[in-house]
Amino acid sequence: MHVRPAAAATAALLGLTLTLTVFGATAAAAAPGPDWLSGPTVYAHRGASAYAPENTLEAIDLAMGMGIEWVENDVQRTKDGELVVIHDDTLARTTDVEQVFPDRAPWRVMDFTAEEIRGLDAGSWFGPQYAGARVPTLREYMDRVQRNQQRLLLEIKKPELYPGIEEQTLRLLDGAGWLDEKHVSRRLVVQSFSAESVRVVHELRPDLVTAFLGTPPLADLPRYAQFTDRINPWYTTIDGEWVNAVHGLIGAHGKAMEVDTWIVDDAATARKVQDMGVDGIITNKPDIVRDAVGAY
Numbered sequence: 238m239h240v241r242p243a244a245a246a247t248a249a250l251l252g253l254t255l256t257l258t259v260f261g262a263t264a265a266a267a268a269p270g271p272d273w274l275s276g277p278t279v280y281a282h283r284g285a286s287a288y289a290p291e292n293t294l295e296a297i298d299l300a301m302g303m304g305i306e307w308v309e310n311d312v313q314r315t316k317d318g319e320l321v322v323i324h325d326d327t328l329a330r331t332t333d334v335e336q337v338f339p340d341r342a343p344w345r346v347m348d349f350t351a352e353e354i355r356g357l358d359a360g361s362w363f364g365p366q367y368a369g370a371r372v373p374t375l376r377e378y379m380d381r382v383q384r385n386q387q388r389l390l391l392e393i394k395k396p397e398l399y400p401g402i403e404e405q406t407l408r409l410l411d412g413a414g415w416l417d418e419k420h421v422s423r424r425l426v427v428q429s430f431s432a433e434s435v436r437v438v439h440e441l442r443p444d445l446v447t448a449f450l451g452t453p454p455l456a457d458l459p460r461y462a463q464f465t466d467r468i469n470p471w472y473t474t475i476d477g478e479w480v481n482a483v484h485g486l487i488g489a490h491g492k493a494m495e496v497d498t499w500i501v502d503d504a505a506t507a508r509k510v511q512d513m514g515v516d517g518i519i520t521n522k523p524d525i526v527r528d529a530v531g532a533y
């Protein structure tokens with residue numbers, strides 16, 4: 238929970254007391270939680286995607302160069318079962334697929350093999366300096382995040398298109414060394430717009446920190462708190478009262494639920510949501526937001 242500095246000490250004591258008194262042992266910590274003295278956590282949305290092609294290795298490298306630890310991505314699956322990092326369920330907007338495969342409309346990710354996707358240019362649409370950037374496999378992506386010593390907010394995108402993608406994603410994360418205690422407690426959060434998908438992830442790996450993307454009505458929040466730790470809403474849909482209500486609930490790991498909001502790209506809005514008390518801000522311009530809210 239993000240608390241302004243004046244209230245930080247009190248909140249810290251209250252939080253500690255709550256944890257110790259009500260729950261005994263501390264469950265898996267939702268480690269990314271913001272530093273009370275330095276502002277909300279800043280997440281580079283699809284990497285530093287205002288400045289480099291989204292969801293590429295170049296975009297996370299750029300975020301690293303800006304000193305941004307947390308990156309967000311989107312995971313989908315190819316025709317032959319490879320997990321890849323891409324936002325849209327078609328390849329058309331962010332690659333040259335229409336030129337390379339003109340007869341394959343509507344160019345859905347799920348209709349192309351990993352090898353076909355590997356040959357596409359995922360950078361030129363953004364700018365000539367990024368020509369040759371690729372759609373990374375999730376494994377390549379995890380290895381780069383690891384090499385960069387970054388942390389990951391992983392979104393399972395459109396899970397209704399990819400049966401079993403939750404289990405497959407967790408298997409890959411395990412194989413990449415991302416499900417050990419150190420990663421689970423400090424470096425990884427899994428989110429989705431699908432409550433069912435978040436619930437499945439929680440059941441498969443109860444130690445993982447999870448988030449639901451959306452703005453459920455206040456009355457429904459206790460139901461979400463049974464299987465997730467965070468509610469991550471579009472910034473236009475929230476106010477301070479809603480954020481407070483989320484903070485008032487105990488999430489799946491016995492801690493106050495948190496709120497990471499998206500997509501905030503300007504300083505004034507960043508300060509506005511900071512004043513609402515959000516814990517994190519997901520942004521295409523992590524440098525601007527970090528400077529606005531004093532986060533690291």
Ligand code: G3P
Nearest residue numbers: 282309311392450499519
């Ligand atoms: O992380 C929040 C954000 O990614 C949700 O929207 O469409 O960019 O995946 P979208």
Ligand code: CA
Nearest residue numbers: 309310311392
């Ligand atoms: Ca996303």
